[in-house]
Amino acid sequence: MNENLKFIQGNEVCVEAALYTGLDFFAGYPITPSTEIMEHMAKRLPKIGGKFLQMEDEIASLCAIIGASLTGHKVMTATSGPGFSLMQEALGYAIVAEIPCVIVNVQRGGSSTGIPTHVGQGDVMQARWGTHGDHAIIVMTASNHQDVFAITVDAFNLAETYRTPVILLFDEVVGHMRERIFIPKKGEIPLVERLRASVKRGVDFHPYLPREDGRLPISDFGGVNRHNVTGLAHDMWGFPSDNPQVVHGLIRHLVDKIQNNTHKIAKYKEYYLQDARTILISYGSAARSALHVVENRRSRGEKLGLLELQTLWPFPYYLVQEKCADAKYVVVVEMNMGQILQAVKVSVDRPERVFLANRIDGVFITPTDIRNILRLIEGKGV
Amino acid sequence: MAIRDYIRERFFPHIWCPGCGHGMVLNGLLRAIEKIGLDKNEIVMVSGIGCSARIAGYVDFHTMHTIHGRALAFATGIKMSRPELKLIVPMGDGDALAIGGNHFIHAARRNMDMTAIVMNNRVYGMTGGQYSPLSGYGTMSTTSPYSNIDHAFDVVELSVAAGASFVGRTTTYHAKQMADILGQAIIHKGFSVVEIMSQCPTCFGRQNRLGSAIDMLEHFKENTTPIGSKAKQKNPDLIERGIFVQKKMPEYCSEYEKIIERAMVTVHHRDRRGHREYN
Incomplete structure (x- = not known):
């Protein structure tokens, strides 16, 4: 039997795909119908030397993975509607501070606490506009396990390419359903690794000055380039600014880097x-x-x-x-x-x-x- | 390294009001760091929102100015992913204990190695003087215009109960003690809490008729006493200063290393028995 052939839940496929991309940090909080993702992460991550954290709520979960992303790790959290609501503020922070991360929302039925063990797709607009203020966002979904795998890998690639949070909007049926899947071999799906700043120690470093192609290299926390990260409108040093030109430029940059690349991002x-x-x-x-x-x-x-x-x-x-x-x-x-x-x-x-x-x-x-x-x-x- | 080398002079002057105690906390913190001799590249400072949070912008470390109340959650992710870094988390009183109260107690319980500094000026200063969970019964603020009926947390007791392995308290008046306690807190392997009572003459002082910044500093001098002093026995209303808890406890990141070892051994055993590991 082909050992890459599995018959597993969609939530577990998502875990397999995340690990395939090199994810080594996960933080989460139990919530139906996404809990299997964190359970599998808790089991799998320490085996590869990765880190798993069960936090005190979904707010802290997203905050923790944003922090871990800044030290250079590929990170993810998973939740469902109510937890996704709690994450909206930190989601906006990751967008404005341009920190790559992947957030899985396995949608449940209904509004508010809804019907946790049933299916729904009611978070589409929340994923788009849930966090306050103008912004662009990447939201992806899939209908079967082979696609869940491919789309999850793609989500990590897009997060690194555009330095942005990417939302995987799955649903209870896909998350809990068991289906056949072939896990691709290493290298079969190309991976995008983080673009890191190459500025040497002592040179004035502009962490928020995009390159000509619009991409923004990152310097990891703990590296030689120290810089400030903030959710306030900020200048090219990452320092708070209310200069109208700076604020205008920032919002345009955040929206344009995604909207102008819709044709590259859009999968169907x-x-x-x-x-x-x-x-x-x-x-x-x-x-x-x-x-x-x-x-x-x-x-x-x-x-x-x-x-x-x-x-x-x-x-x-x-x-x-x-x-x-x-x-x-x-x-x-x-x-x-x-x-x-x-x-x-x-x-x-x-x-x-x-x-x-x-x-x-x-x-x-x-x-x-x-x-x-x-x-x-x-x-x-x- | 000189103290000046630890700050980002480009961004001065700072935004704090004349007489504010937060600059004194910055001073004490930098002196503590200088004394320990930490490299700027090994320090990460994570702050929340409010007057206190702006401290992160002025220091030349890896700095993160986050969202209100969540600084400890961000810091937890950073520390867990790179345990060799030194995490310093300055927060305001509302930041740490109102909106961030849940993160605060859970961070203390987890005992991950980082230093939480509560810059306690008993008021929301940046929004203009509303009462905080540390303002205390009977205080005046823009949202308690007829006097405050909310009782205050005791940061020290709360931290001890939540499981912090290092708990200290001092004031901006006691600058040398502040640097000393902060230094010990940073060296401590585990979750450390340092409450620094700081003056806000603009918002808290004015509404509570406490006089100038100097008067408020005098107030700290007169109303606090070293832990277990005779003065405390005579006058139980005095607030104690010093280190209340300093104990060895398993640190979270070190404990997780053991989990990694255990998980890897499990893989090894199963392989030897010829079983294939799918999960």
Whole structure:
């Protein structure tokens, strides 16, 4: 038997992928349905000389990994809705101080404490705008274990490339489901290592002066370049500043470095889009049911296609517009009240032809749920 | 190394008000560090938010000015990932014990090697003078305009109860003792807490009619006494100064090294028995 072949939970796949990238620091707080991630980390990390911390809450968990990232480590934390809410302030800090880290949110159903052991996708907008102030953010998701692995590796690569937190927005179904996965061999997926400053000791060091290509080399805490890190608006030394020009430049830099690279960051999968008259747009576990419907109807000759988004933010508006240009109907399949629906409506030329197929009751959306919506749209009744 | 070499002169003058005690804490801290002879590259200072937190910007170490109350959580991540670094965490009273109270007690319980300094001026100064968890019953502030009915924490008792392995208290008036206690706290292997009573003539002094900065310093002199002094027996209201706790306890990062050894041995044993380790 191939020893790289496993039959494990999505949460464990995420752990395998994080370790594959060289992660060696994790801090977290138990919360359903993400707890398996921290349990596996607690077991795996010390075996490779890595560090695991169970902190007093999710706030402290994110703070701790941000601190560890500054000393040069690849870091991650994992949580679910309520914990993700607590992390929002530190998330903003990591964005403004430009500290790479990966935050996993295995979404549960419902709002507030919700229905912890059930599924939902209600944190899409929170992931985008949960922390205060203008900012850009990278949010990724996946619908099956092989993709969870690839997307998790990608999240670490993007965090290092753009010096930013990256959010992995999985959901309870993907997190808890067991499925077959091939763990790629070392080197099979390219890894992005941290870009470090090469300034020598004693030379005036500008930790927040981006290079011409927009990238910002880091100097690790404990190294020869000492500098200040702050969440306040700061100048090229990392020192607080309220100079309007400096503040303007900082916000533009933080937003532009991600928005201007949407085409590089955006990941997606497409199924039968070439001649599709009706296009389903979905992501995460909901995309599994959407794909089922598409394949089922294709076998009957109906022209359905699926666009599965893996990068939710920055939203690939251009991509959705292009792919949906010839579609008669676009149906967004998601387990919330239409959070990606809004972004899709903004993207397409005829927003009145965009519909929502959703479930918000903690029950996984089924192919039948989607079929019922399709029948309504096509005027066939339920 | 001269004291001046430890500061970032580029960013002076500092933002603290005339008469503020926080500059005196900076002074005492730098003297302590100079005496120990630490290299600037081996020190990481992590601060939170407030007047106290600005101290991090002025020192030429690896410095991190974080979010309100969370400095110890950030410091925990830094220390755990690079245990050879010296962590110094200056915080204000509201920073450390109101919004950061939970992190404070858990950091003390964990006993990770770092020095927490509570710069206690009994008020939220940066926002203009609201009462803090250390203001105390009967004090006046902009949010207790008819007198404060909240009782204060005793930082020393709280730290001891939470498990800190080094606990000290002094004031800005006692500059030499401050440098001495800070020095011992930094050398101590484990979680150390030093409460430094600091004057805020602008916000706390003015609202509580305590006079000028000099008057407030005199107040520290008259209302504090060394631990276990005769004066304390005569007048129990006096606040004791000195080192209350200084004990050897297993340090967290060292303990985790043992966990790593144990985990690696487990791998080895299973391999010998021919079992394959998947988890």
